[in-house]
Amino acid sequence: xxxxxxxxxxxxxxxxxxxxxxxxxxxxxxxxxxxxxxxxxxxxxxxxxxxxxxxxxxxxxxxxxxxxxxxxxxxxxxxxxxxxxxxxxxxxxxxxxxxxxxxxxxxxxxxxxxxxxxxxx
Amino acid sequence: xxxxxxxxxxxxxxxxxxxxxxxxxxxxxxxxxxxxxxxxxxxxxxxxxxxxxxxxxxxxxxxxxxxxxxxxxxxxxxxxxxxxxxxxxxxxxxxxxxxxxxxxxxxxxxxxxxxxxxxxx
Numbered sequence: 206x207x208x209x210x211x212x213x214x215x216x217x218x219x220x221x222x223x224x225x226x227x228x229x230x231x232x233x234x235x236x237x238x239x240x241x242x243x244x245x246x247x248x249x250x251x252x253x254x255x256x257x258x259x260x261x262x263x264x265x266x267x268x269x270x271x272x273x274x275x276x277x278x279x280x281x282x283x284x285x286x287x288x289x290x291x292x293x294x295x296x297x298x299x300x301x302x303x304x305x306x307x308x309x310x311x312x313x314x315x316x317x318x319x320x321x322x323x324x325x326x
Numbered sequence: 327x328x329x330x331x332x333x334x335x336x337x338x339x340x341x342x343x344x345x346x347x348x349x350x351x352x353x354x355x356x357x358x359x360x361x362x363x364x365x366x367x368x369x370x371x372x373x374x375x376x377x378x379x380x381x382x383x384x385x386x387x388x389x390x391x392x393x394x395x396x397x398x399x400x401x402x403x404x405x406x407x408x409x410x411x412x413x414x415x416x417x418x419x420x421x422x423x424x425x426x427x428x429x430x431x432x433x434x435x436x437x438x439x440x441x442x443x444x445x446x447x
Contacts, residue, residue, distance in 0.1 A: 206393030210381075210401035230404050232376045232424065235356070237402065255353045260331075261400075272327030279382075280331035281358065283351050303353065303424070 213239065213261050217299045219326050224318050226302060226310055227326040238302040238323070246292040249312030256284045256304040263298025267291070334360065334382050338420045340447050345439050347423060347431055348447040359423040359444070367413040370433030377405045377425040384419025388412070 211229050216239045220227060224246060226238040242265060258267065259281045266275050267282065268291040274282050284290050311319045332350050337360045341348060345367060347359040363386060379388065380402045387396050388403065389412040395403050405411050413421075432440045 206390075208390075208393055208395040208403070210395055210397040210403040212398075213400050213402070230378070230402060232356075232378050232404055233407075233426070235353075237378070237404075257351070257353050257358070269327075269329075272329055274329040274331055276331040277333075279334050281334070281351060282329070282331040283353055283358075286354075305354070 211237075213299075213301065216326055217241070217261065223297065224310075225320055225324075227324050229326065231306070232303070234306050235303055236306045236323070238304075239326070240300045240302055241297055242292060242294045242300055243297045244293070247311055247314070247316050247318050248289055248291045249314055250287055250289045251284075251304065251308050251312045252287055254305040254308055255286050256308070257302060258282050258284065258292070259301040259303075261299040261301050263294060263296060265292060265294040265298050265300060268293060332358075334420075334422065337447055338362070338382065344418065345431075346441055346445075348445050350447065352427070353424070355427050356424055357427045357444070359425075360447070361421045361423055362418055363413060363415045363421055364418045365414070368432055368435070368437050368439050369410055369412045370435055371408055371410045372405075372425065372429050372433045373408055375426040375429055376407050377429070378423065379403050379405065379413070380422040380424075382420040382422050384415060384417060384421075386413060386415040386419050386421060389414060
């Protein structure tokens, strides 16, 4: 039986919408998601769990109440549980996320960015 | 406060040894590791938890008792818990791993590949 891997370029080619995470794989009770971003997301935090951001293509900035991190292609950052953060990208960038499956994308708040039912692609 | 991301190219530039995973980040009780591989690893499985392989540079094959998967640059595969697998790469390839922190690299067996004390780089 020949199995196939998940090709991130293929996955990103299948959608254009920003701030709408799509699931591509499961690791135990965590989900790997692909996300296109442009502009600002809302301030939020995830009280119970850390969140991985990996820049697949482009670049992004994550603002914190006490600073920021800038990420380029092939860079990873873990936002620690409970830390308020506000992602931003000037141009459309392709991001890989990894976080617990029971996490809401907007953390402890619900707003216009909230996506409760995640698509798989 | 300006924080820095983890640059995978930088991390891989810091070591040459194959089959010796190095930790680069923690997500809750999971670890992100970088690993160079060449040749065959041993057959093993992780009874309790899934394992993510992402090819950062190069390519690899993972053999299973009932098949295999070939992965190229920018491709991910999740080896399900309990599934026996045997990683292989003809040339040196750079792999990103993500698995629970209490997992041994050789799974349920100890052999010449076993690395009990993981380095951080």
